[in-house]
Amino acid sequence: MSFFNQLREKASQLSLFDKAEADRKPTRDELFRDEFKLPECETIVDESNAELLIVAVKSDGTSARDQSHDEGPVVYPGKLYLTQHFLVFKDSIDKRSCSLTLNLSTVKKVERIPSKAFIFALSILTSSGTKVLIQFIGIRSKSEEFSQKLKSQLKHNIPNTKKLEPFLRTLYSEFIIRKNEPGVDKSSVKAPEGGLGLLFKFPGDPKKLKDKSKLRLWYDYFRCNGRNLTLSKQKMFQKLIRVGLPNRLRGEMWELTSGAMYLRFQELGTYQRILDSHRDQRxxxxxxxxxxxxxxxxxxxxxQSEDGINRLRRVLTAYSWKNPDLGYCQAMNIVAAALLIFQTEEQAFWTLSILCEKYVPGYYSTTMYGTLLDQKVFEALVEKTMPILWTHISKNDIQLSVVSLPWFLSLFLSSMPLVFAFRIIDIFFLHGPKTLFQVALAILRINGEELLEIDDDGMFISVIKEYFSQLDDSAHPNSPDPKFRQLTKFQELLIVAFKEFSVVTDDMISKERNKHKPAIMKNIENFMKRTQLRNLPRTHHLTQDHLSNIYDRFYESIQSKKMSLGTGKSSMDFETMRQFLSGFCDWILPDDEFKYHDGDFLHRLFRAWDKSGQNELSLTDVVVGLDKLVNRNLMESISNFFGIYDPEGTGEIDREGILQVSEGLLYITKPLQDGKILDQITTNSIESYVADKVLELQTSPDDIVLPSEVNIDKEKFQREQGERYLSAASNFIQRAFEYAQPVEEPMLIDLPSSKDTEKLKANLALDPTHPLTLNVPTFRMVILADESYELLFSKTLADTIHVDRSITVTNKNGVLRDMFDGLIADGRRVASHVRRRMDSTATTSATSVTSGSSRSRTAVVSADEDDDDFDPHADDGDLMDNVELSALGDVPIGGLSDKEAQRGEDLKVLHEQSNYTKDTDQLIEFEH
Structure with a gap:
C-alpha cells in the first residue's frame, strides 16, 4: 500500500487530503478536454483561426438541404484545433451556434480547394457523407503548417479505421440513415442492439411523448449535419435535446454528449476483456x-427479471475492476440501472465511467465527499437567490440537505417519475452538473410560497413529494389561455430552471466548491478518524494518543489513499510497512542498509501481522501487532517474539528456526550494538561513573566539593554495550542448542565419512542427523539467562518503538546525541547514585552544606550564581536532595519533583565545550 516511495516530507501534509492536488490549477489541455468531452490522452497539437461550412452530400452527389437554416448554408467563424485523434471547431462568438468534434478515423478524403493565392482552404469528406469546408484565416505559412500536421495525424489514425465499421453498426443513428437510403433493401439492414427498453418497453407512453415525430426531426438533422463521430452541434441540436430525446435514440445521445462514445471507440472491446480477465473472482x-x-x-x-439483473451485475462488476480505488458505492446501482434501459452493457459501462469520474466526482465514493460538498454549494445558492426562503429554513432548523441530497445523488431518478427524470438527464449530459443545481433551485422557487408555511422537515419533504407526483398535471388549469392550460408542471419546472436560474453558471459553482471544500474535507477526515479509532479492537498497551499517532502515520504512509476523497486502498504492502515503521522504530534500517541487514525479521513480522493472508495489512492488523511489540510484560513479550517465528502456533521451532531467531535478535539490537541507543545497563554504568567522580573529591564530611568537569569516554561505553549484545547473541545460540529437545524420531541421514562430516556432527547447531526443537518454556529460560536480553524484552524493545511520537516530530540532532543528552539531563538518577555511594562510605551524614569560597574552577554549590553567599537548608540531611541537575543549550531538561525544584542548589551539566580533552569524550562540567 505504498502511500509513497518515501514518507511524505512535510508536517503540513498531515491533512490526509492532498492539498497540493486540490490547489493545482488545471492545465490548458485539461480545460480543453473538459470543454469538448475528449479522452485523457488528447492534447492540442496545433490551432488556427478559420471559417467553417458544413455541406451534406446525397448519394447522387448533390447537396442535401439543411432544414434548420431556411436561408441556406451558414458559414461559422471560429477556432480550429487539432489533437492526436480529433479535429475540433468552435464558433468564436457563441459555442452553441456551432461546434464540431470530428474523429480523424472518419475522414475519407481531404482536398485542397483551388482558390486565389492569398486564400488557403480544405475540403474534408467524412464517412457520414458530410463535407466540411474549412477556409483558414491568417498567415498562409501557418495555415500550411496546420495542414501538414493534419496530414501527419491522419496517417497515424489509419489503423483505427479498421474498427470504424464494426463500431458504427452499434449505433442507432447509423441504422436509421442506412435504412432510409433510396434503393436499400430495408430487410437487409439490421437494427443494433439496445437497452432493456427494447425488451421490457420504455417508461412512458410513446404516443404522448411523440417519439416518432422526434425521431423524424433527428433523422433530418443527421442527414444534414453528420452523426455520431462526425456530428456538428448547432442550435437545432440544443433544441432537440431540450424537448426530449426519443427513447430509441436516447442511449446513443447520452453517450455522445457525455463523451463516452469517444472513449468507447478508443477502447473497443475493453469491457468484455475486463469481464473475461476477472471471471469468477471475488x-x-x-x-x-x-x-x-x-x-x-x-x-x-x-x-424483476434475471436478464435485467445480470446486465446490471456485469456493468457494475466490470466498473469495480476498472476503478478499484472507487469500486462500488451506493446509488451507483440506480444510475447504472437507468443507463441500461437505453444502452447496451458496453455503452452503459463507459457512460457510467464518465459520469462517476468527470461529471460528479466524489458522488459515488465511500465518503460521498462530492455530494456533501455540493449540498453546501446548493445551500449557498439558495441563500443568494432566495434569501427569504433561506431565512425561513434556517429559523426553523430545517435540514435542507435531507431533502436535496437524494436529488443530486440519484440524478432525480429516485425522487420523481422516471419519464421526467430522464428528461433532466438529457440536459444534464449536455450542459453538465449545473443542470442539477438549476433544477433543484427551480423546485424550491415554484413551491416557495407553500414551503414558507412549513416549519418542520417532515412537512417540507411531504410538499416536495406531492409536487413530484403532479408533474404531468397542468401548471395553470384555470387559465383562460389554452397555451397556459397545456403547460405542464414539468415544463414549467424546466422554464424556471433554465430561464430564471440561467445565472447559475459553471464558474459560480466552481467558486462555491473551492470555498467550502477545505471545511468539508477536514470534517470528513476527522469523522473517519474518530469512527475508525472507535472501531479498533481494545488495546492493553496503546493509549488513545498512541492510536491517533499510529492512524496518522498509517494513512500518511499510503500514497494512493485519500481519506476525504474515499479513494485508494486502505491497506499497506510490505515495503510500505517498512517505511511506516521507520518513522518511529529505532531498529528500522535506512534503505541503503536494509537489503544487507534485514535478516528476514521484518518479512516475518509482516506475515505475523497479516491475519487475512492477502499480503496486505489493515489498520487493525498494524495496531494489534504494535500492541504486542510494546508489551512490557516480560513473559508475554518473550512469547510474542517467539510467535513471530512460529506462524503455525505449534509452540516449537526447529534447528533452522533457532538460527533465524538469533538473526532476528541481532537485527532488532543492531542500534544497541552500534551504540546509537543506550539501554538501562549502560545508563546505570554512566551514572555510576559520574557519581564516582563526584565522590572522589570528598575531603570533608562537612563540605562536598563538586568537580568542575567530568570526562566521559562515549566510545568506551558504546563499545562495551556492543560487545555485551554480541556476546548475548553468541550465548543465546549456544544455550538454545544446548537445552533444545531432540526430536523423538530423528531423521536417518546417511552422510559420507569425512573430516568435515565429523565436524558437523560434533556441532549441535549443524549436526543434521539429530534434529532439535526449541519450545516456548525453553526459549524463555534461555532469554532470562542473559541480563541484556531479559532487559530487552522487559523494557528496551518497547522503548525503541516511539508510538508517542506524533507525525510532526522530527529528530534534528541525531539519535546518539539525544540518548547521551537525555541521560545526563536527569539529575535525579545521578543524585541517587551519589546518595548510595555516600550512604555506603560515609560515617556520618551531612546535615548542612556551607561554603564561603567565591566562584572558582572547583566550586561549592550555591543558591544563586550571582551571590557568593550560600544558605543551605538546615533541616535537610541529604546533600543530593538539595541538588537540581539541569542541562544547558538544546539538551532536554530532566524533571525534578516540585519540592526538589524549589530548592536553591543548582548542579549544571555542559556538553561538548571547547575544553574537550579528547574528541571521543563527553565533557561534563559542574559549576555554581
Missing amino acids: SVAIEEIEKDLYRSLPEYSAY
Whole structure:
C-alpha cells in the first residue's frame, strides 16, 4: 500500500487530503478536454483561426438541404484545433451556434480547394457523407503548417479505421440513415442492439411523448449535419435535446454528449476483456453489489427479471475492476440501472465511467465527499437567490440537505417519475452538473410560497413529494389561455430552471466548491478518524494518543489513499510497512542498509501481522501487532517474539528456526550494538561513573566539593554495550542448542565419512542427523539467562518503538546525541547514585552544606550564581536532595519533583565545550 516511495516530507501534509492536488490549477489541455468531452490522452497539437461550412452530400452527389437554416448554408467563424485523434471547431462568438468534434478515423478524403493565392482552404469528406469546408484565416505559412500536421495525424489514425465499421453498426443513428437510403433493401439492414427498453418497453407512453415525430426531426438533422463521430452541434441540436430525446435514440445521445462514445471507440472491446480477465473472482465491491442489485429501480419490470439483473451485475462488476480505488458505492446501482434501459452493457459501462469520474466526482465514493460538498454549494445558492426562503429554513432548523441530497445523488431518478427524470438527464449530459443545481433551485422557487408555511422537515419533504407526483398535471388549469392550460408542471419546472436560474453558471459553482471544500474535507477526515479509532479492537498497551499517532502515520504512509476523497486502498504492502515503521522504530534500517541487514525479521513480522493472508495489512492488523511489540510484560513479550517465528502456533521451532531467531535478535539490537541507543545497563554504568567522580573529591564530611568537569569516554561505553549484545547473541545460540529437545524420531541421514562430516556432527547447531526443537518454556529460560536480553524484552524493545511520537516530530540532532543528552539531563538518577555511594562510605551524614569560597574552577554549590553567599537548608540531611541537575543549550531538561525544584542548589551539566580533552569524550562540567 505504498502511500509513497518515501514518507511524505512535510508536517503540513498531515491533512490526509492532498492539498497540493486540490490547489493545482488545471492545465490548458485539461480545460480543453473538459470543454469538448475528449479522452485523457488528447492534447492540442496545433490551432488556427478559420471559417467553417458544413455541406451534406446525397448519394447522387448533390447537396442535401439543411432544414434548420431556411436561408441556406451558414458559414461559422471560429477556432480550429487539432489533437492526436480529433479535429475540433468552435464558433468564436457563441459555442452553441456551432461546434464540431470530428474523429480523424472518419475522414475519407481531404482536398485542397483551388482558390486565389492569398486564400488557403480544405475540403474534408467524412464517412457520414458530410463535407466540411474549412477556409483558414491568417498567415498562409501557418495555415500550411496546420495542414501538414493534419496530414501527419491522419496517417497515424489509419489503423483505427479498421474498427470504424464494426463500431458504427452499434449505433442507432447509423441504422436509421442506412435504412432510409433510396434503393436499400430495408430487410437487409439490421437494427443494433439496445437497452432493456427494447425488451421490457420504455417508461412512458410513446404516443404522448411523440417519439416518432422526434425521431423524424433527428433523422433530418443527421442527414444534414453528420452523426455520431462526425456530428456538428448547432442550435437545432440544443433544441432537440431540450424537448426530449426519443427513447430509441436516447442511449446513443447520452453517450455522445457525455463523451463516452469517444472513449468507447478508443477502447473497443475493453469491457468484455475486463469481464473475461476477472471471471469468477471475488472482491468486497462485488459483495456490496450483490446486496443492492434487487433494489435498483424496482418499479421497472426489467429489474424483476434475471436478464435485467445480470446486465446490471456485469456493468457494475466490470466498473469495480476498472476503478478499484472507487469500486462500488451506493446509488451507483440506480444510475447504472437507468443507463441500461437505453444502452447496451458496453455503452452503459463507459457512460457510467464518465459520469462517476468527470461529471460528479466524489458522488459515488465511500465518503460521498462530492455530494456533501455540493449540498453546501446548493445551500449557498439558495441563500443568494432566495434569501427569504433561506431565512425561513434556517429559523426553523430545517435540514435542507435531507431533502436535496437524494436529488443530486440519484440524478432525480429516485425522487420523481422516471419519464421526467430522464428528461433532466438529457440536459444534464449536455450542459453538465449545473443542470442539477438549476433544477433543484427551480423546485424550491415554484413551491416557495407553500414551503414558507412549513416549519418542520417532515412537512417540507411531504410538499416536495406531492409536487413530484403532479408533474404531468397542468401548471395553470384555470387559465383562460389554452397555451397556459397545456403547460405542464414539468415544463414549467424546466422554464424556471433554465430561464430564471440561467445565472447559475459553471464558474459560480466552481467558486462555491473551492470555498467550502477545505471545511468539508477536514470534517470528513476527522469523522473517519474518530469512527475508525472507535472501531479498533481494545488495546492493553496503546493509549488513545498512541492510536491517533499510529492512524496518522498509517494513512500518511499510503500514497494512493485519500481519506476525504474515499479513494485508494486502505491497506499497506510490505515495503510500505517498512517505511511506516521507520518513522518511529529505532531498529528500522535506512534503505541503503536494509537489503544487507534485514535478516528476514521484518518479512516475518509482516506475515505475523497479516491475519487475512492477502499480503496486505489493515489498520487493525498494524495496531494489534504494535500492541504486542510494546508489551512490557516480560513473559508475554518473550512469547510474542517467539510467535513471530512460529506462524503455525505449534509452540516449537526447529534447528533452522533457532538460527533465524538469533538473526532476528541481532537485527532488532543492531542500534544497541552500534551504540546509537543506550539501554538501562549502560545508563546505570554512566551514572555510576559520574557519581564516582563526584565522590572522589570528598575531603570533608562537612563540605562536598563538586568537580568542575567530568570526562566521559562515549566510545568506551558504546563499545562495551556492543560487545555485551554480541556476546548475548553468541550465548543465546549456544544455550538454545544446548537445552533444545531432540526430536523423538530423528531423521536417518546417511552422510559420507569425512573430516568435515565429523565436524558437523560434533556441532549441535549443524549436526543434521539429530534434529532439535526449541519450545516456548525453553526459549524463555534461555532469554532470562542473559541480563541484556531479559532487559530487552522487559523494557528496551518497547522503548525503541516511539508510538508517542506524533507525525510532526522530527529528530534534528541525531539519535546518539539525544540518548547521551537525555541521560545526563536527569539529575535525579545521578543524585541517587551519589546518595548510595555516600550512604555506603560515609560515617556520618551531612546535615548542612556551607561554603564561603567565591566562584572558582572547583566550586561549592550555591543558591544563586550571582551571590557568593550560600544558605543551605538546615533541616535537610541529604546533600543530593538539595541538588537540581539541569542541562544547558538544546539538551532536554530532566524533571525534578516540585519540592526538589524549589530548592536553591543548582548542579549544571555542559556538553561538548571547547575544553574537550579528547574528541571521543563527553565533557561534563559542574559549576555554581
